[in-house]
Amino acid sequence: MKSYREMSNEELKAEIDVLMKEYRQYQNMDLKLNMSRGKPCLDQLDLSMGLMDVLSSEADMFCEDGTDCRNYGVLDGIEECKELIGDMMENRPDNIIIYGNSSLNVMYDTVSRAMTHGIMGNTPWCKLDRVKFLCPVPGYDRHFAITEYFGIEMIPVPMTPTGPDMAIVEKMVSTDEQVKGIWCVPKYSNPQGYSYSDETVRRFARLKPAAKDFRIFWDNAYGIHHLYDLDQDYLIEILAECKRVGNPDLVYKFASTSKITFPGSGISALATSPNNLEDIRSQLAIQTIGHDKVNQLRHVRFFGDIHGMVKHMHKHAEILRPKFEAVEEILDKNLSGLDIGSWTKPKGGYFISFDAMPGCAKEIVAKAKKAGVEMTKAGATWPYGRDPYDSNIRIAPSYPPLNDLKTATELFSLVVRIISARKILDNRDKAE
């Protein structure tokens, strides 16, 4: 296709006329499609229904060590669950605390504890004038919402296909004592689906923070969420690398089964160094008597071991792969060569990141909505919901049925073409 940039004004106007007719047709379809959140679809949820059978009224509710999972106790998780989640996270079971149903909640609590009590004996953040977090952008809106809620200043750092721009990260972390953390989704990042390169992980592990209580918030949300079995990304395990380079306490690593079994009814976990664990357990013992061990046991019995979990993830991939491929195919078909946007092609995770021409994202999302297709709010992938380029849009292909998804993506790319063509005309107007 001919690049829109090379089209004359007349060509562009004619193009818009054609596209708008097509758009009206979509509007007449009364669509109600949603590509806004990374929600598993019904077929994916059905994959885990066996979870409901492994603990019946006849079931043995005891752990291997004799613990009755039904009663109080066991602050940081039953052993067999630590074993399973350890294999999932690539960490030793004794580096892990098993939590409730939400890793977001664990991240929130981790920031909250740092606010009120500080990290490993350091000044509570609420007593400091200013606390800053580095935020690779585009990134995950719920991460940014936590730091915003606690009044933590968020500093955007550009993402690249190999991870955050490490020169900027290194400089800020090593020179500014107010920088206390960085949000990372290291594997199949939200929203691009990028995975950090070996060099990026090595440089993270070798950070020399000015602040003793600087921590990397390593949200390994998509650690085993591959779309392809053989062509999958593999990261250097960050805790081990930190330990090897003499930086053992640098990382809090988070994960959950939310997109493995049932979102909201799974188990979450934190992996970190013994020093950090001790610090955290002293608070956790005040906060709760323990998390849901019956659900931990249920997950262990359902999967058996990590191989069971990996086989289960293949089934998710069978459902998700055609959806990702459909979105990519339609975007390719409708937008390639037009020079009005670019998008990522992840090997895993839950999102595709779309970069529109600067100044177009909000209009695109609004116009898609007017035809019944809901996208993630433009700006959501930036701290404070403000994308300075008004360019990034997160596409979440998982939830809609395949045919709906195709329709939604056709409409989306149509809208991208309309808004971009108008923007080019507009820009030429202004340049005159």
Place this chain on the structure above:
Amino acid sequence: MKSYREMSNEELKAEIDVLMKEYRQYQNMDLKLNMSRGKPCLDQLDLSMGLMDVLSSEADMFCEDGTDCRNYGVLDGIEECKELIGDMMENRPDNIIIYGNSSLNVMYDTVSRAMTHGIMGNTPWCKLDRVKFLCPVPGYDRHFAITEYFGIEMIPVPMTPTGPDMAIVEKMVSTDEQVKGIWCVPKYSNPQGYSYSDETVRRFARLKPAAKDFRIFWDNAYGIHHLYDLDQDYLIEILAECKRVGNPDLVYKFASTSKITFPGSGISALATSPNNLEDIRSQLAIQTIGHDKVNQLRHVRFFGDIHGMVKHMHKHAEILRPKFEAVEEILDKNLSGLDIGSWTKPKGGYFISFDAMPGCAKEIVAKAKKAGVEMTKAGATWPYGRDPYDSNIRIAPSYPPLNDLKTATELFSLVVRIISARKILDNRDKAE
């Protein structure tokens, strides 16, 4: 029996000799009995095993409003669960937020949120020089642990059989702006099993706090945990009373199913006014996408309605009642008339409170332990673990099988007699 106080020194010494021989016999039995925590026993846990069958792989996992309980969403709980827990708490469903497995966690988070963000627009407590909580004593150690953890100053207020000494509560709350809260277990209190009288509840609802952000932390942990069906305590519902007297935002009310189904795998809830709910939801939306809806649905399907839950509680009472009665009978038999201790006779809840002669509690608990009977740590029922009278001991009859419980109580009362006799001799020595 003759009061120890009226015995001569010689009589007391002879008594101690006899009792010590008996004590040696217990020591030779190699007992390992635990009366320290309010843990349900195995038979009680078995009552809820049907919970494991109501959601099978064939189950309908949808709410009545069409919500798929397996997926993300529904921040404050599914409607049918609010309905059930509303009936349990005697509150309207729309005054309720359903949380995860631990009401302790909800209380912790409530204090933590007040520390970092304040209550309904008031100054965050972490920005204040001093924050105080009133603590009816004896009380619940895990409450006190939360306020201690956050550096909140705890002020003991004497408990009476009708509730906290309200004259003191009223005076402190109305005159001291630093007093921000009070811990209450209003029904079958921990550890005495006292229930607040109507007058007490009315006076609570009519408090005129100096601090706008003063809240009553009303931990209704044992709301339906009766030992007797007809002879049960009934309280004026506090939220309704607060609303009637024009004090709608005064109370956070907590409850859970921890001692109804499985401790650690139940659901918890908070009931409060619309203003407070709005304040809390704005934080909750940052902390999590939602709590475990599958477990909410499981509880709803298991109980059906509040009548199902009440029938279930009768079964708990059948198991617990003989245990409470056995403890009381043995204490009566061994200690009545000796004038060396007093204890409560609750109609519900999980504890019996024992008041030893001042200065004896620690020694009693230590000596019981040396014969293999573990009691709650002496002092635990007071803020900072410091009972200034060294007198109160919490007895938890629920966990040990009935015969073990009888043995443990025999041993306990024997130890009370030994330590008290020695204390009387000691006191006479010092008085000379």
